[in-house]
Amino acid sequence: MKHIIKTITNLKMKTIANLIVTGTLLATPVWSAPEANQPKKPSTGVHPIVYRDASVGGGWVNGAWVEPKDVMMFMKEGELYTFYSLTAKEGQSKLLEVEDTGPDIVARFEGTDFLKHLNVGVAAPWNALPRVPKVEDTNQEELKDEVAKILKQNKQANAPVKIAQVVRIDLEGDGVEEVIVSATNMKLEPDGNPAIDPTAAARGLNPAAVPGNDVYSFVLLRKLVNGQPQTTLLTGSFFTDPNDGRVAEHYRLAAVLDLDGDGVQEIVTHASFFEGDFINVFKMNGAKADEVL
Ligand SMILES: [Ca+2]
Ligand SMILES: [Ca+2]
Incomplete structure (x- = not known):
């Protein structure tokens, strides 16, 4: 008792x-406010970025963003990379070698069985995913209206609105969430690559060319600026002519990671096309999103 x-x-x-x-x-x-949400000075070290099955996507090197071909010389064998999907840390692995294959700079890693199809890796000691994005329902009227506006601005007013991803994330850690949306009506293969058009060859076009009119694929950012939601088209392609022969590119959000160590998460988009792919990195600059890679 x-x-x-x-x-x-x-x-x-x-x-x-x-x-x-x-x-x-x-x-x-x-x-x-807590230390974690204060802007920090970016790292002054060497932090290459890799993506998908380890193509080199550039990096943050000695205080500057560096393109894939120029970051290769800074990549060291045995260096530890951390890999992230959109919503989680997937694992860590050591770099074995890096090779310039012509179209791509390709890295090879030790035991990367944990890697999923779309992932982004970075050689950085900090947690690059300090705030985890929330994946939301794609059926949201306000966002459908924003997609429709962008389609109209790009001469595709009649194209059906199809949202593929809606992600909510506070990029800066300022307590206000941003929304990232990807939209496409493109025919896709199961791996996310644009589908090949079987009729294109008969029309004298590249089989990887866009099948049909009014085909689009893009990623937008919605952000509160002075209390008002503002929409920015980050990246994408709009195809209005089925016979223009341009190769289809499918754009989507790959990751939202702090790639330079300042505590603010960058937006990483991934584009895949016939036999190739690339990433772009957008860094917040006040209300604007600057394309840095
Ligand atoms: Ca924010
Ligand atoms: Ca950052």
């Missing part, structure tokens, strides 16, 4: 202590 009473007393003490702490926190002014 004595023991039980003592425990209850301890619990009461704890509750009172918690109340005091809570009271202190509530009284704390906004400007002393």
Whole structure:
């Protein structure tokens, strides 16, 4: 009995202590928010980026964004990379070698069985996914209206609105969430590559050319700016002529990662086309998203 009473007393003490702490926190002014959400100085080290089955996508090197061909010379055998999907850390692996194959710079890693089809890896000691994106329902009227507006601006007012991804994430950690949307009506293979058009060859076109009119694939960012939601087209392709012979590109959101170590997450989009793919990286610059890679 004595023991039980003592425990209850301890619990009461704890509750009172918690109340005091809570009271202190509530009284704390906004400007002393937790350290994690304060902007940090970006890293001054070498941080190459790889994607999918380890093509080199460029990197953040000595304070600058560097294109894939130029980052290759900075990549060291045995260096540890952390790989991320859109919503999770997938694992870590050491770089074995890196090779310039002509169209791509390709890296090889030790035991990467954990890698999923779309992933982004970075040689960085910090957590590149400090805030995890929430994947949402694609059936949202406000976002469908924004997609329709972009289609109209790109001479595709009659194209059906098809949203493929909706992701909510606070990129800066400022307490206000951003929304990233990818939209496409393109015919796709199961791996996400655009489908080959079997009729294209008969029309004298590349079989990887766009099948049909009013085909699109793009990624947009929706962000509150001075209290008003603002939509930015980040990247994409719009095809209005089925006979223009352009090769179809499918764009989607691949990852939302802090690639330069400043605590702000960059947007990584992935584009796949016939026998190839690439990534782009967008870094927030106030209300704007700058394409840095
Ligand atoms: Ca934000
Ligand atoms: Ca960053």
